[in-house]
Structure formats: C-alpha cells, structure tokens
Amino acid sequence: MGKFAVIAVLLSALLFGGGIWYAQTHGYYAPVEGPVTLVLAAPDGGLTALPAQGVAAIASASSPLGFRACFRHDLDLAALGADIPVEPRPAAAPTIAPGWFDCFDAEQIGALLADGRATAYTAYPNAAYGVDRIVALTGDGRGWAWHELNDCGRKAYDGTPVGEACPDRETYEPLSEGSL
Incomplete structure (x- = not known):
C-alpha cells in the first residue's frame, strides 16, 4: 500500500x-501565420517600412510580451538617423524565447547589443497597450524583434497613474497582424 x-x-x-x-x-x-509588421518608428511618430526577408515569428496568445521574430534585411545602417529618422533604443534587452524557436537567442542578441555589433530601435510604439515592438539590427543583415514594456505599460501594470502621454485604454486599438 x-x-x-x-x-x-x-x-x-x-x-x-x-x-x-x-x-x-x-x-x-504559436508561429505567426501571415504578414508580420516590421517598421522603424521615427521620433515624430512616422513609420518607415523595414526591408525584411525570411521572417519567422512566434507570439503568445496569453501575453503581448510573447512576440519574437527573426529576419534578414538589406538596410544600410549608416542611413539610419541620417536618411531614415530613427533613434537608437540603448536600454533594450531581448527576452528569452522558447528553445524550439532557435533563431532567437536572447543572450547572443544581448551580447551583440552590448558590444555595439547590433543596435536596437523602436519599431512600433504601443503594438499592444503599454508594449513597444523593438528591433535589433546588425551590419551583416541579421535582425530580431521582440516586445518590451514602455513607460505607459510599466505605470499601468504597477498601479501608478499613467498620465496624459499614454493612449486612452478604452479606445486603444492594438497592432493586429497574422494569426496564431
């Protein structure tokens, strides 16, 4: 017994x-079936299409922070900031993806960002309420994307009043793309 x-x-x-x-x-x-929005956000709110090929993306139905993507690009990084109005996002930190999504290695991407071989940019502000889409690009044509909380998200989820700079949560429309 x-x-x-x-x-x-x-x-x-x-x-x-x-x-x-x-x-x-x-x-x-789950893999994202269909097109994935990969753009670069300008400080004035404009969006520039990111020339991406071979995009592989996953997302989580339970959290907007579960988005990860890998892609190739043929963008001239010297044009960023000069011809294409973007600003680097110096404190960006990729989050760990599931092991089976092997094209996205957060530690490797973080190391590339830390030593300057990759630069992170805001790709799409408020892709979900309080969550920005971030891209990291290298000079050799590799790129990755993930979601991070922005200031509005940190305030909204810790209970601090969000203020005037944040979108109205009642009328907010999140980025919609592909399907899970």
Whole structure:
C-alpha cells in the first residue's frame, strides 16, 4: 500500500511538472501565420517600412510580451538617423524565447547589443497597450524583434497613474497582424 502511494505521488508530480514545462515552452506560443509588421518608428511618430526577408515569428496568445521574430534585411545602417529618422533604443534587452524557436537567442542578441555589433530601435510604439515592438539590427543583415514594456505599460501594470502621454485604454486599438 505504501509503495503504491509513493508511486502515485511521484507519477502525479512528474505529470504535473511535464504539463507546466509544456505550457511554458510550447502551449502558450504559436508561429505567426501571415504578414508580420516590421517598421522603424521615427521620433515624430512616422513609420518607415523595414526591408525584411525570411521572417519567422512566434507570439503568445496569453501575453503581448510573447512576440519574437527573426529576419534578414538589406538596410544600410549608416542611413539610419541620417536618411531614415530613427533613434537608437540603448536600454533594450531581448527576452528569452522558447528553445524550439532557435533563431532567437536572447543572450547572443544581448551580447551583440552590448558590444555595439547590433543596435536596437523602436519599431512600433504601443503594438499592444503599454508594449513597444523593438528591433535589433546588425551590419551583416541579421535582425530580431521582440516586445518590451514602455513607460505607459510599466505605470499601468504597477498601479501608478499613467498620465496624459499614454493612449486612452478604452479606445486603444492594438497592432493586429497574422494569426496564431
């Protein structure tokens, strides 16, 4: 009887742990089917299309922060800021993607950003309420995108009044693209 109870508890723990692992690494993420919006945001609010090829993207139905994308580009990075009005986003930090989405390695992207071989930019402000889409670009044509909380998002989710600079949450329309 005691052995049966121990086996039942261990089997239950193993199944429960496996369910949590699957939910965190596969269950909440799905490939984005259809076009993915990859643009560069100008300080004045304008958007410039990012010439991206070979886009692979995933998103989470449970959180707007679950978006990740990898792509190639043929953009001349010297034109950024001069011909194309954008500003670097120096504090951008990519978040970890599920292991099966192997084109997005947050540690490698973070290292490229830290040593200056990649530069991050705001791609689309408020892609979801309080969440900006960020892109990181390298001179050799690689690019990645992810979502980060912006000032409005940090305030909204910690309970601080958001203020006039943030969009009205009641009438806000999030970026809609592809399907999960």
